Each structure stands twice: as structure tokens, then as C-alpha cells.
Amino acid sequence: MAEDNLQPQPKPEVVYDESKIRHLEDTEHIRTRPGMYIGRLGDGSHAEDGIYVLLKESIDNSIDEFNEGYGKRIEVNIHDNLSAEIRDYGRGIPLGALVDAVSKLNTGGKYDTAVFTASVGMNGVGLKAVNALSVRFVARSVRDGKMREATFEKGVLISDTESTTDEENGTYIFFQPDKQLFVNYRFHSEFVENLLRNYTYLNTGLAIFYNGRRIISRNGLEDLLNDNMTAPGLYPIIHLTGPNIDIAFTHTSQFNYSQMTERQIDQYVNMYVPVLDLRMVSIVENEQNEIVAVGISMASLSEALQKAKGKLLPFGWFHLLKALKWKRPKMLDLLLVAVRPDYQGKGVNALLFTDLIPVYQELGFEYAETNPELEMNDKVQNQWQYFKTEQHKRRRCFKGSL
Numbered sequence: 210m211a212e213d214n215l216q217p218q219p220k221p222e223v224v225y226d227e228s229k230i231r232h233l234e235d236t237e238h239i240r241t242r243p244g245m246y247i248g249r250l251g252d253g254s255h256a257e258d259g260i261y262v263l264l265k266e267s268i269d270n271s272i273d274e275f276n277e278g279y280g281k282r283i284e285v286n287i288h289d290n291l292s293a294e295i296r297d298y299g300r301g302i303p304l305g306a307l308v309d310a311v312s313k314l315n316t317g318g319k320y321d322t323a324v325f326t327a328s329v330g331m332n333g334v335g336l337k338a339v340n341a342l343s344v345r346f347v348a349r350s351v352r353d354g355k356m357r358e359a360t361f362e363k364g365v366l367i368s369d370t371e372s373t374t375d376e377e378n379g380t381y382i383f384f385q386p387d388k389q390l391f392v393n394y395r396f397h398s399e400f401v402e403n404l405l406r407n408y409t410y411l412n413t414g415l416a417i418f419y420n421g422r423r424i425i426s427r428n429g430l431e432d433l434l435n436d437n438m439t440a441p442g443l444y445p446i447i448h449l450t451g452p453n454i455d456i457a458f459t460h461t462s463q464f465n466y467s468q469m470t471e472r473q474i475d476q477y478v479n480m481y482v483p484v485l486d487l488r489m490v491s492i493v494e495n496e497q498n499e500i501v502a503v504g505i506s507m508a509s510l511s512e513a514l515q516k517a518k519g520k521l522l523p524f525g526w527f528h529l530l531k532a533l534k535w536k537r538p539k540m541l542d543l544l545l546v547a548v549r550p551d552y553q554g555k556g557v558n559a560l561l562f563t564d565l566i567p568v569y570q571e572l573g574f575e576y577a578e579t580n581p582e583l584e585m586n587d588k589v590q591n592q593w594q595y596f597k598t599e600q601h602k603r604r605r606c607f608k609g610s611l
Contacts, residue, residue, distance in 0.1 A: 272415075294382065504561035
């Protein structure tokens with residue numbers, strides 16, 4: 210290899226002048242930076258994916274109409290898991306402003322508190338994002354026998370027509386997400402239904418028809434609790450309602466594992482992976498090589514944090530690094546035990562600790578401390594029954610009148 214090929218190549222000089230300053234129109238900006246408007250794109254395999262945000266933003270306007278007393282019925286249809294249509298029976302978007310209301314940012318009726326006393330969604334933004342991120346978007350408004358319909362492709366107006374009709378007042382929205390942005394996407398019925406059901410819990414008396422099937426809640430948040438509790442309440446649900454307030458609560462003896470969201474998973478990965486000793490991580494797989502359980506632990510940093518007085522600078526980082534790399538403490542922290550629901554209660558926890566305990570002994574640890582646990586959570590407490598344990602910390606909450 211020639212010697213001159215080993216020399217670093219100079220970066221081509223780029224002139225930063227007026228020609229590099231760009232202005233993006235509303236829909237172009239949304240398509241260029243979709244994450245600013247809907248978060249992640251995704252393919253629909255997670256409830257947080259962008260196509261469900263598009264669906265939510267399309268429904269939010271119908272919810273606002275219901276909350277103002279117009280239209281107690283919303284129809285939501287998903288076609289071939291690829292496109293969605295929403296029809297409400299509210300007042301309908303004013304015909305003369307229909308195109309602007311669905312295509313120009315910061316344009317809408319939610320800024321007039323006499324028309325909308327309260328609203329959900331991204332006021333003045335939501336439907337514009339749906340429009341710009343869809344390969345086809347149709348908005349139709351019906352008001353007192355007159356109808357206007359506007360059709361867009363990737364945010365660009367294709368047709369705009371007006372006519373008379375005998376349809377009921379209200380607004381119709383159709384959108385088909387752009388496959389170039391939402392690669393291999395599909396709507397999953399369980400995520401759609403959960404979204405719609407939550408709308409009915411929060412809007413008592415609203416009927417949502419999902420592909421022809423009615424979803425309705427007569428008791429709001431009380432229904433939410435009854436539908437999701439897996440154990441009887443210790444006392445009847447207390448449900449308090451009033452202007453702009455809705456509270457329902459009870460207590461049960463149920464304890465269980467909770468499923469983490471994608472955001473929580475990312476947070477744990479970013480927080481712990483850089484400092485973990487992989488010898489103190491155990492993974493259990495089944496015969497199909499599927500991960501069914503994981504146990505994560507690390508050297509306790511409590512003493513190091515005390516020495517650092519809770520500060521990384523100027524020398525606090527040294528105490529943390531010392532505890533992680535050079536002089537391990539006698540105490541380790543049991544950070545996380547996660548078991549797939551269909552493998553819980555089958556001794557998988559024992560497999561994790563059978564793998565980890567010899568490692569702890571080899572590394573010189575003498576004690577282990579768990580995360581905070583509820584004393585009444587028998588499922589968690591039973592896993593320590595074969596160890597010599599000692600309860601040395603207790604957290605309690607107290608209340609008093611001020």
C-alpha cells in the first residue's frame with residue numbers, strides 16, 4: 210500500500226452561506242422530522258409506534274366534539290390492517306376552513322375557548338401530521354346538508370369538492386400511512402381496541418364502534434378498575450366525579466409482575482449496561498432458544514456514593530469506579546429479576562440463582578440486598594425462603610392533616 214494512502218484525507222471544505230439556509234413548508238417539515246410530531250415511527254408491533262399516534266390524533270377531535278355535547282357515537286374502521294377511517298357525528302369542521310384545518314400548522318378551532326372549553330391532542334398540529342405522513346388522506350365535513358371533501362397525498366392537496374348531501378352532520382377522516390416512513394407496518398387489533406376502550410373509560414357514555422362492534426363504558430373509571438383487577442377489592446370502589454374531575458380507587462391484595470414498555474427497556478439498557486459485569490447477569494432459555502428469564506445484579510454502590518457525597522465531581526467518580534472495577538464491596542445489589550409470564554411459578558427463579566450464587570462467591574461477595582419489596586407480596590417473599598435472610602430496612606408512608 211502506498212504511503213500517501215495512509216495519510217488522513219482532508220475533509221472537503223463546505224461553504225456555510227445564505228444558500229444553506231432553508232425554509233420548509235408545514236407538511237415538508239413534518240415529513241423531514243416526523244419524530245418531533247409523533248415520536249417513533251415503528252411498524253405497528255408496539256403500542257407506542259407512530260401509526261397509533263396517527264389514529265389517536267384523528268380520534269381526538271371527535272372526542273372534543275363529544276365533550277362539548279355534540280355526537281355520542283364515533284365509528285372507527287381499520288381496513289386490511291393498513292388504513293383507518295373515523296366518522297363522528299359532531300358539528301363538523303366549518304366547510305370554508307376544512308382544507309386549512311387539516312393542512313396548515315397551528316390552524317384550528319381549539320384556540321377559541323368559547324367553542325372548545327377543553328381539548329385533547331396536539332392542538333393545531335395533530336391532523337396536519339396525520340395528513341403529511343399518509344400516502345392518502347381524506348377529510349370530509351358535513352354541515353346542514355352541505356358537504357366538502359378534500360383529498361391529499363403526502364400532505365399535497367389533490368382534490369377539493371363541494372356538494373349537497375343528506376348525511377348527518379359530522380367529520381370523516383381516512384388515512385393510509387406512508388410505507389416509505391412506516392416500513393412493513395400493520396395495525397394490530399389488540400392495540401387499537403385498548404386505545405378505544407381507554408377513550409370510553411375517560412368519556413362515560415361515549416359509544417365507539419370498532420369495525421361494527423360497540424365499545425362503551427357506563428361507569429367510566431370504575432369500569433376501568435373492574436375490568437383490570439385480577440383480585441377482589443378490599444372494599445367497594447370509591448368513585449368521585451365532578452366538573453373536570455373523575456377519580457376511582459380501591460385496594461386489592463393482588464401482586465404481580467408488570468410488563469415494561471419499550472421506553473423503560475431503553476432506559477434500563479442505557480443506565481446499566483455500561484457498568485454491568487456480565488458475569489453477574491444470568492439468562493434462562495427454553496428448548497426453542499427463547500429467553501424466558503433474566504437476572505441482573507451488580508456490586509453495591511451505596512458505600513461509594515456515601516464517600517462521593519452524591520457528587521461525581523471533582524473526585525466522586527473515582528469512588529464509583531473503584532467499587533465497580535478494583536475493590537468490590539462485600540454487598541451486591543439484586544437489581545432485576547424478570548420471568549416471562551407463562552414461566553412464572555415454575556422454578557425459573559431458582560435456576561437464575563443456581564447460576565449466579567457461585568459467581569457471587571468467587572467474586573468475594575458476602576451479602577445481597579434486594580430492591581424494595583411489599584411485605585404482603587407472597588410471590589416475591591417465597592423466593593427467599595431457602596436463604597438466610599434478615600429484614601434490615603423498612604419503608605412506610607404516613608398521612609396527616611395540615
